[in-house]
Amino acid sequence: VPQDPVARGQLRYCGKPLANRSRFAVDKRCFDVAGHAGRCSDFPYLKHLAREAKNVAEKIKRDATKTTGAAWLSDDAGFNRVQRWAMLLPDDEVLRLAGVDMTKLSEGVQRKLRDKAATYDDCIHVAQGLTWLAYGMAGAPAPPRDIGDYLEALFGPVEPGVTSCVICRAPLEFSLFRLARRGRAEIESAHKNPRVHTPENVGFAHRFCNIAQGDMTLDDFYEWMETVLRRVGRLA
Amino acid sequence: VPQDPVARGQLRYCGKPLANRSRFAVDKRCFDVAGHAGRCSDFPYLKHLAREAKNVAEKIKRDATKTTGAAWLSDDAGFNRVQRWAMLLPDDEVLRLAGVDMTKLSEGVQRKLRDKAATYDDCIHVAQGLTWLAYGMAGAPAPPRDIGDYLEALFGPVEPGVTSCVICRAPLEFSLFRLARRGRAEIESAHKNPRVHTPENVGFAHRFCNIAQGDMTLDDFYEWMETVLRRVGRLA
Secondary structure, three states: OOOOOOOOOOOOEOOOEOOOOOOOOOOOEOOOEOOOOOOOOOOHHHHHHHHHOHHHHHHHHHHHHEOOOHHHOOHHHOOOOOEHHHHHOOHHHHHHHHOOOHHHOOHHHHHHHHHOOOOHHHHHHHHHHHHHHHHOOEOOOOOOHHHHHHHHHHHOOOOOOOOEOOOOOOEOEHHHHOOEEOOEEOEEEEEOOOOOOOHHHEEEEEHHHHHHHOOOOHHHHHHHHHHHHHHOOOOO | OOOOOOOOOOOOEOOOEOOOOOOOOOOOEOOOEOOOOOOOOOOHHHHHHHHHOHHHHHHHHHHHHEOOOHHHOOHHHOOOOOEHHHHHOOHHHHHHHHOOOHHHOOHHHHHHHHHOOOOHHHHHHHHHHHHHHHHOOEOOOOOOHHHHHHHHHHHOOOOOOOOEOOOOOOEOEHHHHOOEEOOEEOEEEEEOOOOOOOHHHEEEEEHHHHHHHOOOOHHHHHHHHHHHHHHOOOOO
């Protein structure tokens, strides 16, 4: 049975406020455990990966907290990457804070940006979930004790080799993070429902699978496959 | 049973040489019927669509004879669109005639361009096949008698409503040619085997389906679907 980052438990967080360096107001706070040593941070679970596999840690931070842009970047895309919580603000606030007039963007682009909106808390939870999934990949480095405990308290045992592509469900190798064609990683973060940004709904997927799913929900995509296979006579 | 543009018959062509205006030597000739009236042309079967639905006629010509580029266009893409027969020439000829040094392109881009190579004759046959398929779409204009006879002699009856997406096999509406999102048509030409450019292997497909198939052959793509559905427990 493939694993999903479904919340299985809770942690008592430190919760001290963190400085917000972005244009968009948000109550950032420390997600390290209550009474922790050292500096406060909202990504303490990424400290080890940031040393062992910097690109993976950065990818997790970026995909968890920002809208994507590369795939549909163009003159009228408005933002390349922007904090997901900014997309919860009304148009006039976005204009005032970032100088981008959402109403001037095409309807499709506006929808695409708004679809990626998520609260700061959901973004942090997605980062936690993706970190747990990365450690669950075959060939992943083992987390240090404190980070292992942290992630296990939230999502259950960290077992290398059980993380699979959220779409095709084949096991994912940690080494795929390093492979990239034409600047694009072979592993992408993927949403079962493209409009929901929570750990239960976000995982890693092969680039091919993620592109194939497109804008569909994963359930719709599987149903589409069934319909196609039925039409071509490969399914009764 | 969905139709495919499989050659069912032959035509006696005029065959008179046509001027070649491109950089790449090719023996262009007239593909109108022997003894035809009017000017010689290698696209006589597109004359009616060029008046009734110019974008469709141009798309057929372009997709049949040129490599695509938009999807992977970048600084090192070498060509945006180039005649498919040019990609049959050795590297030094391409450099001499077009000023593009293929050996300077990444291996992936070189392969992508070379995969799209096709003879002039195959390109014309693909254009004929795509024209026949376009007239077979629900809501397509009826071809004038001479063009209908021409296409039927090659591929069999032109029956509106029988042309389906070559990938998902759902019927295709001619009106979809007009719909475009972000400048990209909702109908694309698609290859069952991405590396074979013949009428039997080329058809029209939904943009979504074509993107989903990616670089796979259609058979591999269907097999991939079966594997996925089996993994997620939707298929025994």
